Amino acid sequence: MNVKEFFKRNNLDEMQRQTLLKIESRGFWVLWVMLLAALIIESLLGFTAREMAAEWVIFMIGCVYSIASDVRAGIWDRRFKANTKTNALMSLVGGAAIFVWGLVKFAEFGLGLAVLLAAIMGACTFALTLAVFQICMKYYQKRHAELENPKEDDDENE
Known part of the structure; x- marks a missing residue:
């Protein structure tokens, strides 16, 4: 074999x-x-x-x-729809998680500095995650449309 x-x-x-x-x-x-x-x-x-x-x-x-x-493969998610509202909400969750992690990580520098650093990290995470989600969503929508409505080849019809 x-x-x-x-x-x-x-x-x-x-x-x-x-x-x-x-x-x-x-x-x-x-x-x-x-x-x-x-x-x-x-x-x-x-x-x-x-x-x-x-x-x-x-x-x-x-x-x-x-x-x-x-x-x-033209698959987004089992539960969530591919839209800006969902992307923003999930990005907010990611940003909040990084904010909390940053508070814990930078607590040794004092509350004021820890909050500032954590807020910057959380905001950057939110923005980057939202941008990546939006780019992936656009590509997903294009790919999903291609898979749902395949183009007919002219060579096959002749």
Whole structure:
């Protein structure tokens, strides 16, 4: 058996494939949450960026792959609609989370400076996240339209 045949072979029925997909999906999200938790805990414990680099790179590769694959497949989300209001709300949640993290991280500098630094970080996170969501949404809408209404090739009709 050659390598190509090995990867084409599938011994699972439809129900087993669906179960396997659910298991793999849960596994991805468990790993994602655990890496995020590890990064947060390490940063609050004073680890340097150099010490956290491997986890951060793995986390970012997983995030970029997941987003790019979903958008390329014309999938936005199971629960949320692709619109500016939802993007702004989710960006606000991200900005608020970074604000709280910043308050904890910079508490040693005093309340005033901690609030200022956390507010700047939260606002920047909100703005960057909203921009990325909007760019991804535009590409998703374009891709979704292409998949829903494929263009007819003139060569096939002749």
